[in-house]
Amino acid sequence: MTLPLAAGVLLGATAPWLGRRLPPATSVRLLTILMLGVALAGGFVLAVAGALMVGQIPVVAAEGQWSARALASGLPVPPAVGTLAAVVVAGLLLAAVRRAALAARDLVRASRACRRLGPAVDGLVVIDDEHPDAYALPGLGGRVVVSTAMLRALPAAERRVLLAHEAAHLAHRHHLWVQAAAVAAAANPLLRRGARTVGTAVERWADEVAAAEVGDRALVARALARAGLARTGSTRSGRSLALAGADSAVADRARALLAGPPPPRRALAGALTALLLVVATAALVTSVDTEVRFEAAESVYAAAH
Amino acid sequence: MAANGRRRGALEQEVLSSLAAAGRPLTVAEVLADLGHGLAYTTVLTALTRLHAKGALRREPSGRAFAYSLADDPAAVGASVTARRMARLLDAGHDRAGVLARFVADLSPQDERLLAELLADGRAQDGELQP
Numbered sequence: 001m002t003l004p005l006a007a008g009v010l011l012g013a014t015a016p017w018l019g020r021r022l023p024p025a026t027s028v029r030l031l032t033i034l035m036l037g038v039a040l041a042g043g044f045v046l047a048v049a050g051a052l053m054v055g056q057i058p059v060v061a062a063e064g065q066w067s068a069r070a071l072a073s074g075l076p077v078p079p080a081v082g083t084l085a086a087v088v089v090a091g092l093l094l095a096a097v098r099r100a101a102l103a104a105r106d107l108v109r110a111s112r113a114c115r116r117l118g119p120a121v122d123g124l125v126v127i128d129d130e131h132p133d134a135y136a137l138p139g140l141g142g143r144v145v146v147s148t149a150m151l152r153a154l155p156a157a158e159r160r161v162l163l164a165h166e167a168a169h170l171a172h173r174h175h176l177w178v179q180a181a182a183v184a185a186a187a188n189p190l191l192r193r194g195a196r197t198v199g200t201a202v203e204r205w206a207d208e209v210a211a212a213e214v215g216d217r218a219l220v221a222r223a224l225a226r227a228g229l230a231r232t233g234s235t236r237s238g239r240s241l242a243l244a245g246a247d248s249a250v251a252d253r254a255r256a257l258l259a260g261p262p263p264p265r266r267a268l269a270g271a272l273t274a275l276l277l278v279v280a281t282a283a284l285v286t287s288v289d290t291e292v293r294f295e296a297a298e299s300v301y302a303a304a305h
Numbered sequence: 306m307a308a309n310g311r312r313r314g315a316l317e318q319e320v321l322s323s324l325a326a327a328g329r330p331l332t333v334a335e336v337l338a339d340l341g342h343g344l345a346y347t348t349v350l351t352a353l354t355r356l357h358a359k360g361a362l363r364r365e366p367s368g369r370a371f372a373y374s375l376a377d378d379p380a381a382v383g384a385s386v387t388a389r390r391m392a393r394l395l396d397a398g399h400d401r402a403g404v405l406a407r408f409v410a411d412l413s414p415q416d417e418r419l420l421a422e423l424l425a426d427g428r429a430q431d432g433e434l435q436p
Contacts, residue, residue: 128386228417
């Protein structure tokens with residue numbers, strides 16, 4: 001019963017390492033699916049522990065027509081833990097629903113912005129702006145928004161890298177993976193580092209797609225460096241340093257590109273898939289076990305009445 | 306449709322970017338020179354003609370050829386405001402689970418040094434980035 005929770009601890013602790021080790025596309029897909037599985041299974045076992053407690057409340061037991069005493073006998077969790085689990089799972093469920101609602105709101109905002117940006121030719125929107133910036137906006141086929149300052153900062157070959165990178169975000173629907181990971185992390189806070197790892201890995205994924213498209217990894221690294229420096233220079237001279245203290249993501253990405261193509265790491269991917277199966281099985285076993293327990297309590301109730 | 310293994314629409318995006326970066330009308334030859342090796346003159350001409358037909362470009366006679374520039378879009382100012390507001394709004398979340406995927410985030414001072422070195426090395430030779 002504690003296995004899905006243990007898997008959450010393990011996954012949360014190893015996520016950054018896994019993110020560096022696995023190829024980015026594998027990392028995004030596998031980690032997100034695993035996180036959703038672990039969050040669901042973890043929430044499920046907590047809900048079961050809570051239900052076994054709530055089921056012992058006389059009114060509830062009478063309504064459900066089972067024996068509260070039979071349900072209480074030989075429980076795998078102490079009462080205090082069960083009660084706590086019920087409270088925790090309710091809170092986590094609320095947090096996950098809230099996160100999902102925020103994600104939906106952002107998606108609506110993004111597609112509304114796409115509509116307002118008008119029918120961009122080939123999905124590219126050039127903004128006349130002195131601040132170097134470039135981003136992909138999903139919705140209605142998506143838009144790539146680039147400021148003139150960013151375009152001026154880069155030579156043509158590196159502009160091609162930028163466009164390929166942003167197109168990869170849209171083509172592979174990276175925002176959905178990132179948001180799914182965020183919902184999983186809201187449902188299970190042990191997975192927070194995993195969600196951050198997925199956020200970093202989608203950038204690496206888009207870098208790899210761009211590198212494959214232009215056929216030059218060093219060129220992609222240089223594009224990142226030049227765009228990053230242009231942005232930082234402009235931020236310092238003009239805008240506030242609201243994002244100062246940003247992580248070292250850009251340098252890590254450049255380093256990963258120069259290190260050569262990522263090896264597939266099939267064994268590690270296989271191990272993670274196995275972990276997902278184990279967690280799913282554990283949740284299933286808990287489900288069957290609980291059903292048996294309630295059925296037994298029901299037959300005790302039926303015999304007594 | 307695809308030139309040199311580019312994805313669909315990629316060359317058009319590059320041509321638009323090239324004209325936007327230049328900030329002045331460019332002839333086919335100038336766009337070709339900017340985009341660099343591996344492209345045929347006719348490929349660039351076709352892309353420019355298509356973009357002009359879509360209304361994205363304006364062209365004016367320049368010698369015996371045409372010079373192309375980005376068309377003045379009446380909605381451009383509005384789009385610019387929308388894009389900036391959007392970026393602010395989607396950036397505001399601290400949880401980084403937003404929908405907006407930015408090419409590069411802001412750099413830490415160490416990153417800045419590292420990446421400046423990378424560019425300097427790249428000019429001398431395609432050197433390795435030292436951690």
